[in-house]
Amino acid sequence: MTILITAGPTREAIDPVRYLTNRSSGKMGYALADAAAQKGHRVILVSGPTEIDVPDGIDFIPTESAADMYQAVEYWIGKADIAIFAAAVADYRPAQIAEQKIKKSGDTLTLELVRNPDILGSARSTFGFNGVLVGFAAETEDVEENALGKLERKGCDLVVANDVSRKDIGFDSNENEILLVYPDRIVPLEKASKHHLGHQLIEVVEGMITPSNHQ
Amino acid sequence: MTILITAGPTREAIDPVRYLTNRSSGKMGYALADAAAQKGHRVILVSGPTEIDVPDGIDFIPTESAADMYQAVEYWIGKADIAIFAAAVADYRPAQIAEQKIKKSGDTLTLELVRNPDILGSARSTFGFNGVLVGFAAETEDVEENALGKLERKGCDLVVANDVSRKDIGFDSNENEILLVYPDRIVPLEKASKHHLGHQLIEVVEGMITPSNHQ
Numbered sequence A, B: 001m002t003i004l005i006t007a008g009p010t011r012e013a014i015d016p017v018r019y020l021t022n023r024s025s026g027k028m029g030y031a032l033a034d035a036a037a038q039k040g041h042r043v044i045l046v047s048g049p050t051e052i053d054v055p056d057g058i059d060f061i062p063t064e065s066a067a068d069m070y071q072a073v074e075y076w077i078g079k080a081d082i083a084i085f086a087a088a089v090a091d092y093r094p095a096q097i098a099e100q101k102i103k104k105s106g107d108t109l110t111l112e113l114v115r116n117p118d119i120l121g122s123a124r125s126t127f128g129f130n131g132v133l134v135g136f137a138a139e140t141e142d143v144e145e146n147a148l149g150k151l152e153r154k155g156c157d158l159v160v161a162n163d164v165s166r167k168d169i170g171f172d173s174n175e176n177e178i179l180l181v182y183p184d185r186i187v188p189l190e191k192a193s194k195h196h197l198g199h200q201l202i203e204v205v206e207g208m209i210t211p212s213n214h215q
Helices: A027-038 A066-079 A119-125 A143-154 A194-206 B027-038 B066-079 B119-125 B143-154 B194-206
Strands: A002-007 A018-022 A042-047 A059-062 A082-085 A092-094 A108-115 A132-139 A158-163 A179-181 A186-188 B002-007 B018-022 B042-047 B059-062 B082-085 B092-094 B108-115 B132-139 B158-163 B179-181 B186-188
Touching (some): A002 A027, A018 A092, A027 A042, A027 A194, A042 A066, A066 A119, A082 A119, A082 A194, A119 A143, A132 A143, A132 A194, A143 A179, B002 B066, B018 B092, B027 B042, B027 B194, B042 B066, B066 B082, B066 B119, B082 B119, B119 B132, B119 B143, B132 B143, B132 B194, B143 B179, B158 B194
Parallel strands (some): A002 A042, A002 A082, A042 A059, A082 A132, B002 B082, B042 B059, B132 B158
Antiparallel strands (some): A018 B018, A092 A108, A108 B108, B092 B108, B179 B186
């Protein structure tokens, strides 16, 4: 099967030097890509900037901003049976990107932000994807409630939720402890390495493929 | 001699997940630290978050925000004969850090920023440093003019200026091409590896030590 995976943070430029980003390391998404490739799937990895070596045997699509990632996903999702959106995509970007480095002036500065396109939310409606759709929810509070809301709003088959306020399983950690949030049930997975969870999750999504959503 | 070097970007938190930062890789500052240590100096490296391995034989002070870096420099600069500020410190930080991940709402968002403390500008006036003071100016336009202004305003003995709009010598590059901007003259150095320039610059600052500013 062909599995599209997004991973890492996005960078939203303020000027040629500064940008908005987030603490996603990409480790979970890359672990998924690695696991999927090892199991013989074709993997398309659409990644924001990370420091991780690209796993062997995958199609790697580097991106920077949420807009870049949206375009890449829009193009590649048509080829996928399963789409796993593990990237931490910025919800907002600066309304304008300054062409030159902004010089400091004044004690305060107001940065106007505008909404980014919603990549996960576009999968069903705009991209017409009818394969297995998996979202990620990195939360700091109300983890289950937020994940369930995301599942319903975005038309996901599964949302993988974790509490990134916990230092032991946060973005930069090599471990994670996740909840599998389905429309009708929540399944906690034991704390484990992201590598191990990557393999577990690929098995889970393989089991969700039915003839109707196998394109 | 004891050389204090700052390196890397800073991260200014918006909430537990998002932050403002810049494209500094830390490569130039770490090359300086490495060169100084190899020449037998005591090196105190105050660094923002980078992906570079810490060179052997140096005192490493990890920091994250500009406020962290300010505090670290305030403490350590009293021990230094030479201070080289190669870090790309954020001029502004969010006025407030949200305790929980900010949920998206609305098509726009306004981020209020406030000025960060000026670390280089505090060296002479606030910290009372009278050793050799070297600043860096990463510019995208009017490189010489901006570097000279910085030299004068901050009381530097030398400003190392480069044009980060050039892709071949930018933040993430392993090469750089710099101007040495002194109060009375500008000396261009040939494009070279950051490693090589690190050694050249350490020789330059060694030559600037006089009995009066050797503490």
